[in-house]
Every structure is written in C-alpha cells, then in structure tokens.
C-alpha cells in the first residue's frame with residue numbers, strides 16, 4: 090500500500106517544482122490513486138530567524154505572517170542570523186515519503202549550512218543554536234469524498250492548514266492528541282513553523298531540525314487514541330492496584346457521551362470512576378478512568394467494551410472494544426502500580442518493595458523510608474533503562490519508587506503537575522500494602538531519599554530545595570540547575586528590562602541555584618561525568634561551589650572521562666555507598682523542639698528558607714512560608730533557636746505570612762524584633778500561623794489568596810480534579826479544544842469542554858474560560874483588579890490603586906481569578922477571535938517560557954514577543970496587583 094509515492098515520483102515532483110512554483114503542479118494520478126492521501130514531496134522553506142519560546146515572536150508577522158507570503162526566487166527577508174542579514178526562499182525534498190488511501194507520511198530534515206553556526210555559537214553559546222524557520226507544502230486529497238484524518242506533527246509547536254492555526258503541536262513526539270481534520274478533495278496548504286530547541290534536539294553538530302508528519306484516516310466516530318489501556322501489573326496473581334484508564338478520541342462532528350466501560354468477559358467487572366456524564370467534544374481526546382473490580386486470574390489480558398452514544402442522535406448505543414496484555418511480576422520485582430493524580434487522571438509509577446533480605450533484616454514492625462528515583466527527559470518509567478536501574482543494588486532498605494511525572498518529560502520537568510504526581514505515587518504505597526497482603530516492613534511516606542538522572546537530577550534539586558523537611562538525603566546525577574543556566578535567553582527579542590524581570594521572577598521557583606540555602610543540613614552526593622556533552626558538568630560544579638557559600642556542603646563525584654549516561658550510572662561506587670549509608674541510619678528530620686528530655690544537639694542550628702512560591706514549598710525546620718509580600722520577588726526567613734531559654738528568633742524579608750510547627754509549648758518567639766507570646770488560641774494542631782498586618786505588626790490573620798492559588802499562571806495546574814474549559818461561540822470553541830488538546834498532549838490532563846450557557850454545577854477542578862468581546866462575567870471577588878470595560882478595552886487597578894486603561898482593536902489578555910475552595914479560573918480573553926489566539930499561547934504547556942499571574946498583550950506581541958506585553962505582573966495575597974508588576 091505504501092509503494093505508490095516512491096522516490097521516482099518524488100523526483101518528478103521536485104523537477105516540476107524547480108521549473109515552476111508548485112501552484113501549477115498537477116497531481117500525478119493513476120488508477121490506484123483514485124482515493125489517496127499524499128504530501129507534496131517538495132517544500133518551500135524560509136529561514137532561519139531568531140526565536141522566543143512560546144511567546145512566539147515572529148518578525149514575518151509584522152508583514153502579514155508567513156501565511157500571506159508567496160514563494161519567489163527573488164524575495165529576500167531580513168534576518169539577524171544569515172549572511173548579509175538576508176534570507177531567501179529555498180526548496181527542500183521530503184524524505185521517507187509514503188502515501189496510500191489510509192494515510193501519508195513525510196520527514197523533513199531542515200538545515201541552513203550557509204550560516205556560520207560555529208562562530209555564532211562561540212559568541213552566544215547554545216542559545217545560538219536555537220532558531221525558527223517556516224516550511225510550506227501541501228496535503229493532496231484525491232478521490233470524490235471528503236476525508237477525516239488525524240495529523241501527527243512530531244517536533245512541531247505550531248502550524249497552519251489552509252487558513253486554520255493549530256497551536257501546541259507535539260514538540261516531544263508523544264502522539265497522544267493529534268487534531269482531527271476534515272479535508273475536502275483537493276489541495277490543502279500546510280505551513281509549519283519549525284523551532285529548534287537545544288534541550289530537546291541537542292547542542293552538538295550541525296543544528297538541523299527534523300520533523301515527521303503523518304496523516305491517518307480515522308476509523309469510526311470514536312476511536313481508542315493509543316492502543317493501550319493503562320493498568321497495574323499483576324503481582325503474584327492479582328492486579329497490584331485497581332485503577333485503569335483508556336484514552337478515547339471523538340473523530341466526528343457531534344459530542345459523544347461515554348455511558349459505560351464494561352469488561353469484555355464475564356469473570357471481570359469494571360466501573361467508571363466519574364459519576365458525572367463523560368462527554369467528548371468533537372475532535373477531543375480524553376482519558377477515561379475506571380476501576381477493575383474483579384478480574385479473572387486465568388486471563389493474561391484485560392478487554393473492555395465501551396458503550397457510547399451521540400449527543401445529537403436518536404439515542405442508539407454503539408460499542409467500541411479495547412484490550413491490553415497484562416504483565417505478571419513477583420512482589421519483589423519492580424512493577425507498575427496505578428493511582429489517582431490530583432488532576433483527576435489515572436497515573437502510574439514503578440514500585441519496588443523492600444527485598445526479602447531487607448525485610449528480614451529490619452523486621453515487619455519497622456518502617457522503611459522511600460527512595461525516589463526520578464527519570465531523565467524522554468524516558469518512560471516502565472522502560473528497562475529506568476525501572477531496572479537499581480537492579481544491581483537489590484537489598485536496599487527502602488521502598489524504591491520510580492515515578493513518571495505523568496509523561497516522559499515528567500510534564501513540566503517535575504514541577505507543578507509533575508511533582509504532584511510524585512506525591513500522589515508516594516501516597517499510594519499504604520493502599521498497595523493493604524491490597525497486596527504485604528507482610529513485610531511498613532512505609533514511612535514522609536521520609537525520602539531523592540535521586541534522579543538528567544532532568545530527574547534537576548527534579549532532585551527541585552525536591553531538595555522545595556521539600557527539605559521530607560528529605561533526609563539527596564543524590565542529583567548529571568542534572569541541570571535551571572533552564573536559564575542551560576540555554577541562556579539572551580537571543581530572545583530585545584526587551585525592556587522591567588518586562589524581562591517580570592518574566593524572570595515568574596520562574597524564580599525553578600532557579601535551584603538561588604535556593605541552595607534550603608538544602609542546609611541534608612546530606613548530598615552529586616555525581617556528573619566530566620565529558621557530559623548533554624548537560625555540562627558546569628551545573629554540578631556550580632552547585633558544589635554555591636553550597637559552601639550557603640553554609641553547607643556536598644560530596645561531589647566527577648567521573649573522569651564519562652559522558653551523560655552509561656550503563657550503571659545510578660549504581661556507581663559512590664552512589665552505592667551513599668544509598669547504603671543513608672538508608673542504614675536515615676538522618677533525623679529537624680524540628681524546633683527544645684523539650685528537656687532531648688539533648689541540645691536535637692534542635693536545628695540556624696537555618697534559612699528561601700521561597701519563590703508558597704504553593705510548592707514545604708517546611709524547613711517546621712517553619713513554612715504561607716504568603717509573600719510581593720510574589721514577584723523571593724522571600725526569606727532566617728531562624729535560630731536558643732534552647733536554654735526556649736526562644737526562637739525569626740527574621741523575615743518579603744514575607745507577610747508563615748507558620749511554625751512546634752511541639753514545644755514553652756517556646757516563645759521574636760519575629761522581626763517583635764516579641765510574640767504563644768497562646769493556646771493561636772495554636773492550631775501544634776501550628777502557629779502568623780501574619781504581618783498593615784501596621785507592620787505580626788498577628789494571627791487570614792489571607793484571601795492562599796494555598797493552591799499561589800504562584801504564576803502555572804498555578805492553574807494545581808487543580809484538584811479535571812479541568813473545565815468554557816467557551817461561548819464557535820471561534821472560542823476552537824481555542825477551547827486546542828487548550829484541551831495541549832493539556833492532554835503535554836500533561837495527560839483531562840478536561841471537560843462546556844458552553845458558557847450551560848450552567849453545570851459539577852466543576853471538580855480548575856476552570857479555564859475562553860472569551861472574546863464583552864461577555865466576561867464578574868469575578869467572585871468584587872475588588873478583583875482586572876475588568877473588561879468595553880469592546881477591546883481592559884482596565885487594571887495597579888498597586889497604587891490607580892486605574893490603568895488599555896484600549897486596542899486587537900487587545901488580548903490572560904490572567905488568573907479566584908474560585909471557591911482554593912480553586913482558580915484562568916481567563917483567556919481577546920477583543921476578537923484572532924487576538925484570543927495570541928493570549929492562548931501563554932496557557933502553561935512547555936517550561937522555561939515565563940508566564941506571570943497576568944499578561945495584557947498588544948497585537949505587536951506577534952512579532953515583538955514578550956516585549957509586546959502592555960502590562961504584566963503578579964497578584965498579592967489579597968488578589969491586588971503587586972508593586973513589582975509592569976505597566977507600559
């Protein structure tokens with residue numbers, strides 16, 4: 090079937106193209122091709138240009154956008170990257186082309202060898218190897234009928250088909266949520282925006298970009314999106330955990346309701362997790378969670394029958410089937426367990442319970458800590474390379490857990506969504522113990538030894554600097570410290586330094602090099618290959634230098650001649666010794682406790698806690714920051730305790746709320762030189778909450794914005810339950826569908842898409858509202874500072890209480906608003922359909938972009954990127970705009 094579009098025809102196409110622009114090309118038709126899908130083999134390429142992440146600055150937009158430019162031999166465009174400051178169009182032949190009546194494939198390998206990348210890199214480093222370009226080809230649909238296809242776009246962020254923009258693409262080639270596209274017979278223009286990313290594509294050799302495009306005809310209205318059901322492994326004859334999930338895609342034009350996921354055989358029984366109706370909007374892919382209540386030990390696979398109906402049909406019930414082979418493991422082998430991520434989806438982790446020997450040594454009444462091992466970018470936790478990385482050390486006295494972070498890139502690099510997955514996986518261990526009749530030692534779920542490789546090494550730094558009270562040892566291996574240190578941002582478009590500082594501040598929480606002091610008191614082994622050409626050893630060397638400056642230290646093992654990864658990288662001599670030593674006698678968690686029975690050595694020496702975002706930072710020494718004064722700036726507390734007098738001295742900077750957990754009822758405090766007597770009314774579960782009032786005095790008080798609501802736009806990811814995306818017409822529907830697609834592609838997140846008119850009451854998680862024009866409802870908080878006041882007119886009350894008015898035809902904005910119970914709404918608003926798409930680019934998806942709490946964008950941001958923001962910044966604890974915000 091895939092023989093027809095062979096290289097011969099490709100060559101013919103190419104020759105024709107060299108002679109004419111391809112507008113005049115005739116499709117080459119024979120009898121066999123009467124119903125066929127194909128890509129043109131020759132693509133028109135324009136580039137390279139500088140890039141600016143998801144903000145998307147594209148200088149061609151200033152002249153109407155690539156979509157409005159025509160190929161021409163003579164046309165030239167200005168570009169800072171090319172010789173003479175000019176780029177021309179060029180033609181590129183696709184490779185590995187196949188086409189048939191069922192689908193078509195093509196690979197494009199794009200490079201710009203005439204650019205002197207080597208010299209450019211000598212000056213600007215890896216930032217020089219990131220660029221963007223555009224390529225244009227066509228999809229040819231032959232035959233009499235319109236075709237519904239899905240479109241896989243590996244390594245693309247953005248493309249146009251005919252006049253329709255698709256944003257989000259599939260940067261990491263997950264292939265989870267391709268769009269469904271309905272194509273009429275004929276030719277369809279495809280413009281793809283090529284973006285080179287060093288973190289994903291590497292920093293060595295010629296900086297080329299490879300994208301793989303694939304069209305596949307859909308089969309039926311509802312389809313299983315990936316041919317697998319996510320289930321736990323079978324451990325000694327029964328499923329290790331009952332939760333399962335199957336992803337389904339609605340290929341049709343009408344919404345579909347899933348009525349039931351039933352077992353295919355009578356020995357198995359299943360039930361849907363959701364009690365509300367499960368609706369898949371047209372084109373939407375959703376993961377459907379269900380429980381496997383009983384299952385036959387005789388079968389080696391699970392089969393399900395999905396019953397569904399069209400919302401607009403006569404009510405006929407249809408059935409779709411799916412099945413999944415089950416893996417049998419023994420209880421001590423690493424195996425797959427499933428659990429619920431707080432976002433309402435089923436996730437998995439690989440668990441290795443303590444071995445017989447470790448269990449025997451410690452005894453069944455003991456409680457063993459957790460050894461977390463965080464995987465690198467692009468890896469599945471169930472792959473052998475991850476799940477079996479610790480096989481050479483089988484008898485560790487720990488519950489070894491390999492979390493996924495939900496995707497091979499651990500969602501957002503183990504941050505808001507990805508780390509929530511780690512915490513949920515740890516919490517699933519007690520349920521596993523109960524279900525699997527485990528007779529060995531228990532699990533101490535609050536004590537972790539964290540380790541990880543590469544992106545997981547970065548995740549280890551994140552865990553260590555954000556949850557110090559849970560961690561008794563940490564081993565970051567070949568990890569990077571922050572994206573800013575990995576691939577610097579200096580080749581972004583020129584930007585006002587105050588705008589840049591707002592962007593930078595919104596990423597403060599992931600600058601682990603700024604949070605080094607939080608690691609004080611926790612043993613650290615760092616390991617890095619000296620010849621690592623993927624993550625330079627510089628990252629580890631820098632931290633080994635910064636820790637002593639912060640009054641702490643690490644053991645740094647640089648392995649001479651080793652690269653980024655090698656067989657046994659997680660079980661080298663220094664690491665084995667480290668695991669053994671710290672699992673043998675885990676260090677105590679430090680708490681401010683000065684009871685007379687304990688020696689003076691039991692309370693923590695002076696320490697500091699640096700906090701970028703209270704929502705993702707736990708306590709250190711029992712002290713937890715609940716509110717920053719200005720969230721656009723790091724906050725810090727310095728704590729020292731004098732046990733002889735039961736006195737704790739706390740000084741703060743940029744902090745208005747914190748709590749102290751202490752079991753010592755005689756402890757008294759001074760905060761910023763103000764003496765505070767601990768009274769029983771202030772004590773809540775041994776926890777004293779303090780709040781700095783308007784008069785600068787510390788008291789007990791409550792904030793309006795709190796908990797999961799804190800943090801920049803990415804706070805939306807701290808959803809308790811699935812997302813609800815609301816739209817109001819067919820243009821905002823497209824954006825809503827795109828957001829759902831991207832949330833599923835990049836986070837495996839589940840969303841219900843709802844029309845604004847439908848007042849449904851069951852919104853379990855956070856809400857995303859896509860809106861154009863004037864229809865935005867009032868905020869629940871009547872003093873909320875942002876309002877749409879007229880068509881294309883938005884007003885913000887700044888930190889001085891002054892109203893700032895922005896008025897423009899193509900104005901757009903994205904910002905958070907409070908909902909009840911620490912919930913959030915993310916508003917994506919545009920004066921019209923085109924501008925709402927500009928703001929929608931900033932919905933959290935890839936890391937390193939820098940999205941503060943609110944951004945107001947002018948049309949010029951299409952080519953100026955972040956410099957086209959008219960206002961951006963942060964909301965404080967009262968949802969008022971912070972001082973560090975920017976207004977043009």
Ligand SMILES: *[C@@H]1O[C@H](CO)[C@@H](O)[C@H](O)[C@H]1NC(C)=O
Nearest residue numbers: 162163164165176177178203
């Ligand atoms: C670009 O086009 C100009 C004008 O047609 C031509 O002189 C030049 O050689 C071309 N450059 C490249 C690299 O093809």
Ligand SMILES: *[C@@H]1O[C@H](CO)[C@@H](O)[C@H](O)[C@H]1NC(C)=O
Nearest residue numbers: 183184185196197198299301
């Ligand atoms: C085409 O396929 C060959 C053989 O599988 C592979 O080596 C080559 O890298 C592919 N080319 C592209 C551009 O993907």
Ligand SMILES: *[C@@H]1O[C@H](CO)[C@@H](O)[C@H](O)[C@H]1NC(C)=O
Nearest residue numbers: 253817818819820821822823
């Ligand atoms: C969008 O809705 C309007 C009015 O409701 C309708 O006239 C128009 O045809 C719709 N457009 C599309 C692309 O469905």
Ligand SMILES: *[C@@H]1O[C@H](CO)[C@@H](O)[C@H](O)[C@H]1NC(C)=O
Nearest residue numbers: 872886890966967968969970
């Ligand atoms: C927030 O702003 C409103 C309106 O200006 C003001 O009344 C209120 O006191 C502010 N809240 C705080 C905590 O500053």
